[in-house]
Amino acid sequence: MGERKLMRGNEVIAEAAIRAGCECYFAYPITPQAELLEHMARNMPRLGRTFVQAESEIGAINMLYGAAAAGVRAMTSSSSPGISLKQEGISYIAGSNLPAVIVNIMRGGPGLGDIAPAQGDYFQATKGGGHGDYRMIVLGPSTVPEAGELTILAFDLADKYRVPVMILADGMLGQMMEPVELPDPVDPATLPKKDWALTGAKGRDPNIILSFDLDPEVLKQMNLVLQEKYRKIEDNEARYEEYQTDDADIVIAAYGTVARIAKTVVRRARAEGIKLGLFRPITLWPFPYEPLRELASRVKTVLTVEMSAGQMWEDVRLAVAERAETPFYGEMGGVVTTPKKILSEVRKYAR
């Protein structure tokens, strides 16, 4: 580990990608993730790696598709409206069994929305914003250091399963600074070999990468391969954090920056005698259904808090399955929730 440095979330994601061995980065600028692109623009050429400011988000995602097919670690980043433009490409990458990392620093929507922090892209990220039966691993960092750790994990999981992985954070995490200790760069020799990649067929049979077959039976088989992979990911990769849940009567379910705001709420609520805990999914897909279900059977209330109209809330209710009451509190349009607002919601459910 290196020295402790004060860095922005956007810069930490970029620097962590570089240290994870990201060889190619393609993006089109958009607030509030501009510093990510700027960090890559400054550093990738200096390291002899590829930085392209694409002509559009659609250009960038398809460059990512190509780089991933060529077997290198590659990434793109954007914010909500730009991520919408990338959905077709994400579906192709998933359908082609390719590893790639996509960063969404969410802002207020729908449409052009605004540039303030929001969490309105949960459905798009976790339920499939593009077409077809595909999934994407979605990681929701809550702090700046965790954004770095999860970026490195994103590259590892993408390679392990040959799937696209998304870092889903919001503008607040992108813009804020916090001390981080970045890990040492990975040794490229230790990365998994990609014998499926398009590296030139001289002296071997050609590799073919496609998300297409006109024969429905063949395409069905291709789908079954994907589904088998997704079940394996669901079984092995769900990650979450529980905070002060041991004796809790009420639990907040929240992810990303809202979850860290909720940690302050837990401390304040406990100071006034409310037994409050926090359940924080780290992987949004696969969602940690089983641990939340188990927790829900021990508490009275699972209060979902999001900066959306209630998107993760649907997964929370699937997990809780009426073992506890499941109210919701959310803000929209880039309005950021605060400890006071959440605490006043919590008080409604305290005995």
Next chain:
Amino acid sequence: MERSVIIAGFGGQGVILAGKILAQAGMDHGLEVTWLPSYGPEMRGGTANCTVVLSEEPVGSPIVDEPTDLVAMNLPSLDKFEPMVARDGTIVMNRSLIERDLERTDVRPYLVDVHPLAEEAGSSRAINMVALGAYLKATGVVPLEVVKGAMARMLEEGGKGKFVPMNEKALELGYEAV
């Protein structure tokens, strides 16, 4: 112990940089810190602000609805944030631009005539460091010498090392004004 300060003013008054320097110094001093800027349209000519949280524990919320402290560099910032400050909190206010007195009587006010002190340090642009110096003395949250060191390093990294002595002087003048 956790302190949280909102530093607010017009765009161009250096409040974002003052907050960064405070956060860096807090980290250098061994504290957990977060720095959260306003990055919306208000950055373009209107009011700007940032929130710094300094704590001995890992910081939960980087967004603060009841700051322990406020540094208000102009009237709109005082109007907006004065009601939010926690009871017994500290308000450092730029007396050079703000004519009205505080409405709150349950906070500790520090009215600093920032502009003449910045001129004395060498430039009106150093008002942010004068205000930060005053804030450090008023709260004792991080030692002045640690802040000087963080400021010098950040300016040098940004290629602005020649402004370090002036900004040191401004920090000192603000510190002594309280």
